[in-house]
Amino acid sequence: MGRVNMTATVVPVVLDRENYDDWSSRIHIYLLAEDLWDVVDGTYESPIGEDGKIDDKAWWKKNAKALYAIQSSCRGDTYQIIKDKTTASEAWYTLLTTLKPDEPPDEKETRSVLEAYPTQTDDDDATPQSAMEEGHTGGPDHESNANDIHKTFANYVKHNDWDNAIKILRQYPQEGKARLPFVRHGTALHYASKNFMSCSVHIIQQLVDLMATEDLEITDDFGYTALYCIINYCPDRVQAAECMVKKNNNLLTILPRWVEGPLVVVAQERTKGGALARYFYSLTPHQTLKVSDAAKLISDGFYHNRFDIAWDLIQRYPKLAMAIDRNINIPLVTLANNRFAFFSGSQLNLWKKLIYYVIRIKRLPPINKDSHINVEKHESGQSDQGHLSDQKENKGHLIFSGNFHVCNPIWFLINRIYQMKLVHEWVAQFLPLMFKANERDMSKYQRMKLNTALCVAAERGHVEYITHFLRNSSYPVNLIMNKKGQNLLQIAAECRHHKVYNLIHVSNQLRKKENIPGLDHADEIRARVRARDQFGNNLLHTVASITPLSQINHIQGAALQMQRELQWFKEVESIVHPKDCESVNKDKKTPRKVFTENHKELGKEAEKSMKETATSCTVVGALIVTIMFAAAFIVPGENDEKAGRRTFLTNSVLTTFIVSDAISLFSSTTSVIMFLGILMSRYSEDDFYKSLPTKMIIGLFTLFLSIATMMIVFSSGLYIMLEGKSSIVIPSILLASVPVTSFIVMQFPLFVELFINTFGPGIFDRKQKNLF
Template sequence: MDNQQHSDCDKDIPNPSHSHARKISDGITSSNQGLTSFIREYRPLHEALRKGDLAETEKYLIKDHPGSLCAKITSNHETALHIAIMFGHLDLAKRLVELMSEEDLALKSRNGTTALHLVTLLIENEDEIIDVAKCMVEKNKRLVTLSDTNDWLPVTLALDLGHTEMARYLYSQTPFEFFQPRLGKHGVVLLVQCYYTNLFDIALDLIDRCPKLVVTDGRRGLNFLEMLANMPSELLLRKNVPFWKRWLNPRSQLQVLVEKIPGSAQKTKRDDFGTNASSGIKKAKAVENDKQFPLQAAFSAIYKLNEREITAGRIREAILKAAKRGNPEFIVEAIRIHYPFLWNTNDENGRNIFFLAVEFRQAAVLNLIHGLAMKHVFANMRDKGANCLLHMAGLPPPSSHLNRISGALLQMQREMQWFKEVESIIPHMKKEYLNRENKTPRDLFTENHRELLKQGEKWTKANAGSCSVVAALVATITFAAAFTVPGGNDQIKGYPIFLHKSLFVLFMISNATSLFSSTTSLLIFLALLNSRYAEDDFLKSLPSKMIIGLSTMLFSLANMMLAFCAALFLTLKSQAWIVIPVTFLGCVPVIFYIWLQFPLLIEIIMSTYGPGIFNRNVKRWP
């Protein structure tokens, strides 16, 4: 609100002429005099409102200064009711509402805020706050339709601050015509807010009663569909609900959704959205975490729009955004509505959703191609630059894609996996196709991944070098320990003193195992330092060597600590108070090192031998 004041002041800055400067000076003097007047005249009232003193406030407003009840008592044009609410004195605010007339409740401050706007800003004692709002609305129902200078209705302001129960009540009291697109952006703003705050019952009611809201531009120039398209898949829907399950029911999706929400728009009055809602609406909260509802409802609303409204809604642009953001659910729902979207949705470069999926490395979208009956047609397409689908895999990946992958080795491996996956999709003869720059897909890949390949080599050698030092250290320690056994040897026979102890057997086995595995790890890391670092080597060869090296090194560390613990228990068995803390302290650095390296090992294993990011078992669609 203060920012709005500053912007209003900036608009009034005149040219720096002498006469204008005098007017500014006069205005400032007048403003200061007005502020002084406010302080002098209403000081007792301000003190009473600040303290929440009901008796003093009533004495001032009723007996001493009857006309002050609706007076603007601050330089920001707030009334006594505004001040009482800002200080959080709800009982005092209720009493002032009783004293004020219907017209007085609609008085606005300089920022255009009514007292009801201020009530929505309070965060404590939610039930009492809603009671104050009810007192106001029951006395003047027009309050819910008044917006401030920033064009916020009370309901949208409440929801913007996350006050969901207050928003439910205000929504039930606001005439629906104020959410119609012809009266502004209140409806689409509220729809977007409902999505982010999981108020899906209100969102579905809005879409059901005014389908055009899903293609109406909001304050940032995006409509609701475009906002959903920009959502990554994991944020838009729950991952445990396969999106193709929604294809099984041929009925209107909105009707299905409405039936899933007892007491929704078709079965109850809008009053049920208030805090005294029916049990059905209360049950609606149980499904608020299922974010597939707004997506289904939004696309079901498209059926009710005409061709002009669909075109103006920029659905094709939204589909392209969904492809870039990795939102296959949005794409499937859009194409189910209008199948030609699959064929004629291209960007300015002539690239369809599958080209963009490869370019922006969105595997979930690319996987959809395996569910098409005419998969080969899309695999044979070219863009305006004569690039085929495999050329897209040769383009440099988005930085956001690489930032999610640990280490340059795995980043280069992921790029090779993308190239090989797309290569398996396109016809064999397309692999050597030239684009307008006379480059094959492999040429483009090599050119754009030269720097990443160097980084992958550098990262792998650096890790192999540091790990080989650890492996060599473990091998040295365990080799020496094999000849300096705990307890020493018998001076006559030469056998170890603890030869027949089970702990000694454990010590020797773990020490020997640690020696063999550390030696193996050392040899593997040395091989990595001298390996070839070609593009194809990053797919399996180099990651496999790193897996063997890391796993044997971590295994050797674990066995070395086991041997250490067994030796301590053998030599200090009668002094457990020394053995236990020393064993614990000795294991801490090794455990810490294993804890740091183990996640990397798991990531390499999953990236190399795991299920991968690509899925060819996709249900036939659309």
């Protein structure tokens, strides 16, 4: 047996969470070469001592070498998974079960949807259509001028001279089945179907009318019919495909050899194939639609945000939500990965949110289970499916009418938000039906995929998805974990999604309300908080760490970020047992120590930000104090020569001048004191929770008040001195409002956010009405 090479790593690939397959194959070969694999797979026969342990020095020596080889080729978090393992076999199989990618099921579902999910409408669907032989070639015309005619026709087609080409085709119909070498030995119809830039739908319709029915079945060298060319190259040409199918219905069953499933699935995969898929679906009997094909129609619909076919299938066969499609995907899982399908995944500012809430969307209508979805027509003749917003029941819900110019940016913004809300509202209508699939019928693979989908939803903050899962599922939430061993509560806390955190935190209340069995609320929360991941971190450790998944960059400024992080830590700290606050992870660190280490840099940035803001505002406040103090002793008035003193005016404008000056002086002085207090603070971690934000709020408010009243003092004094000269006074007063407006635009959002975070209800309000 050779010696183990005691280097940093025994194979050139270091194991992380993404390359298990590559790493395992290399380390497996290495262990075989070093004659160490038998202690890993358990085939090494060794004597067992009286204490039940292996009593063989040779075995222990080989085990140590194999264990070293495995551990030395791991890095960071992967090493932590097997750090405590004492045998190579335990280490190997721990990594296998933890990091190996999910294996798809051995067999795909081949039954039709009607066989798998029988309904009362089985007899309403049409019988399967019989398939015809692929390709059809006609014999050549043996007349003397046949070659010349064929060359002329091919030349016209090649140069897109369709008028002359159609004239020849009218005289010599046999040219319709002639094969052209420049189009991979397809027909002129193949060429027209591919060249959507130079050939109109009207020309394709003329070619179809002039060709024999069986000639439409001719395939090119790739096995493509002209209909398949339309699906592949220009799927938005529904009318062209419709005229072909109406003339030869067998085209729906002719596909290239390597293409699986019906044409409706192929069309649904295409980015612009929604209208064509809707048309094909209306012609596809459910007896010919396999479960895997139906599931793929739904998955692709969710991927492209098309919901008509999916809505029809889900209402007829709700269990399709958890069916495995041809790509080993599951519709319910595909939906969880679509971050644009949920409002919680959207980042909208204040104005966009106002537009969003004003828009009203009609609900999807229930289907008629006695028939397929209807294929309505636009004025142009194309089917009504291109996008959800094209459907008639929602066209009238746009806030602005078509009077807006198509290039108007406001119209584009409103339309984009409208499309967004359309998707969100209809996904919310889908979810209750999809989560009603019988959990007892799910395979191990389906449960594993659903577990992954819920972890993704928690990571991305899709609270709507998790809400419907909790409403319609009795599956224990505590058993749902990601690869790091984190439950949904830990994932939500790590990613800083407070809505998901609140939802999971109080989910047991919903279970009690709907008579779903479970633990006592306090016991369940305690169990969730105390649960540890693979690195020994409980929930308080998790929230004390800042990872790339922590969503804090959308918060304005390091100071607010630090305050939010403290709010998270204190929120979790308030619900854990005191012993959990002092528990240590595998790195022997308490939650507070983890928080301090992870927030050290953020604390420095927050301190720098607070000092810079306080310094700038102190300078402004000091200038206002100086100006207002001097203005108090220069009240506008007239000199009385007889009395030898100054006579002051007594009108209301003068009163405004005096009162505004006093308010500005006192508020600016207060702001200076507050900002000086910020500059003199010790800047400990807990100061960012209440003390510093409170001082900043008072300082900003009083500074804003002093600036506003200073402008009033200026305007009042100008009015008194230039009484009667409104052409000068009015523009000057308007210009005085510019500094106030500028301050509001730049600093008011920060002030509002600070105030809400410090004195508002907080993001952990358990009394939110729309929590469920």
